[in-house]
Amino acid sequence: MSHDQGRSPYTGEPAGPPVPHATDAEVDAAGAAAAAAAPGLAALPPEERARLLESVAAALEDARGELVRLADSETGLGEARLGTELTRTRVQLELFAAVVRDGAFHEAVVDHADPAAQPAPRPDLRRMLVPIGPVAVFSASNFPFAFSVAGGDTASALAAGCPVVVKAHSGHPGLSRRTAEVVASAGLPEGAFAVLHGTAAGRRLVQHPAIRAAGFTGSLGGGRALFDLANARPDPIPFYGELGSLNPAVVTPGALAALGPAVVSGFVGSFTLGSGQFCTKPGLLFLPKGHGLDDELAGAVGRAALGPLLNARIRQGYDDVAAALSAVDGVRAIVAPRPVTEPGFRVAPMLLAVSADDLAGRPNELLEECFGPAALVVEYGSPGELAAALDVLPGALTATVHADPATEADLVRDLLDRAAARAGRVVFGGWPTGVAVSWAQQHGGPWPATTNALHTSVGATGIRRWLRPVTFQDVPDAFLPEVLQEANPLGVPRRVDGVQRSHM
Amino acid sequence: MSHDQGRSPYTGEPAGPPVPHATDAEVDAAGAAAAAAAPGLAALPPEERARLLESVAAALEDARGELVRLADSETGLGEARLGTELTRTRVQLELFAAVVRDGAFHEAVVDHADPAAQPAPRPDLRRMLVPIGPVAVFSASNFPFAFSVAGGDTASALAAGCPVVVKAHSGHPGLSRRTAEVVASAGLPEGAFAVLHGTAAGRRLVQHPAIRAAGFTGSLGGGRALFDLANARPDPIPFYGELGSLNPAVVTPGALAALGPAVVSGFVGSFTLGSGQFCTKPGLLFLPKGHGLDDELAGAVGRAALGPLLNARIRQGYDDVAAALSAVDGVRAIVAPRPVTEPGFRVAPMLLAVSADDLAGRPNELLEECFGPAALVVEYGSPGELAAALDVLPGALTATVHADPATEADLVRDLLDRAAARAGRVVFGGWPTGVAVSWAQQHGGPWPATTNALHTSVGATGIRRWLRPVTFQDVPDAFLPEVLQEANPLGVPRRVDGVQRSHM
16 A cells, blocks of 8 residues: 555545555654754744744644644544543643743753862853754644644654654544644644654665654554564664553442442443543552442443543454453453444444452463453452452553542552552552643653653653753853853743752 | 673683673563553552662672772773762762652643643643653663663662663673672562663663663763664664764864964873773864974873773774774874874874864764774864865864854854754863763764763762653542642642742
8 A cells, every 4th residue: 555545433444545655765864954954943032932932832822723624534433532632742742842931851060160069170151951863753643633744752852853744644644634734733843843654664764864753653463563673773762652551440348338339330331432442541440359340330331421442453453352351261241342333333232250360360461451441350359369460461551540548548549559569550449531731741651652751752851852952161161051040030940069950 | 691791801810700691581571570560560659769878878888898899890991980980889879869858850831720721621730750660771881880780871770760680791790790789788679670781681671571661881882783773663662873973073273373282182091091991082172273282192192191902892892993093085183193002902192183174074973983092183174164064074072173253153052052962962172071060061973982872870960861741521529639739749740721830
């Protein structure tokens, strides 16, 4: 296939025009243009860089109606949800404009010369983070705005001062191409932004000499393949992949006693949100044995409003995993999988249950991520049984605890410790879907949640992925970057001779 | 071979007792003990963690005489230099004690709940960095204290709250074993620190399920092999390797005119320091054509006091690279390589010269790192010739500029930009050896200088390698880590609702 063709999830029929794949020469040209644009983008004053991000945000807003309709035609996620996602995408760009203006992201440190330093006199040393260079962004299917062409990876990389070459997702080629045009209209410098289509183009891109880092949101298989290519380069580059997560949630006996059935009232809404196609979908719900919530849960699943899945491949994967999980020894159905005969990529939701002992005994069979509106209830008898089952879980983006602090303080502490050891975000008394875009957000976690647990793809600190430190030793003040000049003309927060100073 | 045997570089004869290699079972036991120790070490209050680091520092000081003598017997680096290095190792531990007490390394961020947030109301979010888990440290041959058993990787990992398993370097097994005993006497928690010997043990260690990250200082070949193993794991881990660097230094016509021969007075001392076995050795010196400094340089090389190289393999490598470089078309000798007949691992220094055009034309032949007292002068005729030669250089730990800001402002800017684009530390008017241990230091750089240009193995921010972020959402205050509690009982610097606050 030499082009991407969008399809309506509502009908399965082609949607929009085919979009041709990039040739090798086009990939190379985008890489070369990004390399050429890098010094100029890095040298842009922070205020100008912030305004560029805001221009992109404004351009997306101006095209809102058209983009949302186009997105729905290719993804079937619904105009309401897609409108919210476009708002979020604008908010992301605006947050990174604020991050750039704030200046703390430079992590500036000044150590004045110290002739008395041990073991030897110390020169003047000044350290800051600088852009790493051109970044490849591999966009996701399930967030066609917020994790796609103009999504968080693109916003944070441009904020860092890095040119971006996006490999568009094949699921929404028309939207990707149109979004690229909208972004281009915002006045980014020549070569600072490009969008390419095609799997082969993506593989070439992650190996291109000009590319200095890559961001990815998608499947474990696809992410691992690109991660391996990035590491096998003669000059390996950082590859930040967000791959997959089961997002366990635990309800304790105390929470069940205190809240009754209401303790799970948000769960079904969370695991079926976006038809269960969220990275933060709670795929595992640990409940005390004899919880008596089957009817409550089944009723809520029955009332859930579900759209179709994104594409035929995801639908097929859902059906396969659903069948495999249902067939595992000891698994019972609270809501059984059932065939769907409607056109397009619709599926029926599914809720299975298994004992914690069985989960601990058969983790490989039971811990496969099922992308779509499915979840597994894990029933535990004792704290020891719960702990043993939690111990077999892989790393996750999130881990959720519902417990009663008043009566279960020790258990709460133990569960929060276990959650923090395995996940990048620990949610108390809520549900993990809905990832706020803010300074304190963390969207990442130990493998296989991501390829690199040190970083995040959502929130202000996502910019750190695209920056590397440089220390300037004894460089005359006039020749230092402004961030490091003695007078601190940009007023950025700095650590000076060991003491952190806030904004001046 | 089932043991490591130290050898005196002065004589080539065995020095000290053989030290047995760790068995697979011993590696597994160290990994398991580290995993078991991790939660306790992470939970230690910062003041206690700081005191542990200071106890290790004090224990090293108490054993100074014995350790320095032992180090010299196995490395031949000389007691004066080794004494200074021991001081530096103590200073590193003390710096990380200060980093832990300071608390900014947690990068704490608090976002209070915001019901008006777009695109949806925001919960209370609090983010901090937590220890990544047990760390493997692969120690270096050339810094038997500062980059070895109790060196910077170990100090920064313990400071982060991570247990450490060191793979000792085969070049100083007796010192490594004795240092391990000294460290153990400082009262670290059970399982928080172990030292293993043997290449196979190191390979097993970097693949051990308990190990969550690794640090390495050594050769490109050895580092790449371990990097590849770390990435090929079912659950890849961050591998921070410092591999090799040519550390280019440029002298401009203006600097030569202003300073005359004095412009290179520190160069020979820098490239022969530690017998040229420093990661930051300036291996390339760019001089204007017709510099007329051959006699000056040759004289300084003749006066340089050189010890033996560290071991027979390094000596053989030096001789091989020296022969290969000397034979490249267009290379002339300022100080020619010559055979040495003394016992042990002594070699003669060497200084070659080549034109910038030849370097740009034959980078693969001329840009091999020569570990030992060798350097290459690169003679350029025009700024364009200089730029073309600089463009073929790989990433480096350092890049040095000697220029005259008064008469060459544009050239200075251009050279500093080029230096910052390729190196982790930019030195003006000095020489790169001597890496101060401080808050603003950066010891890292683009591949092949390191495997990950985002980080440093020297200076306060080295701790960032062993930490990962976790965000706590709506967790009741009493159950939050102290760093994130509303009252900020530890008084750490935090960003609150988007505003950076300094120490309280």
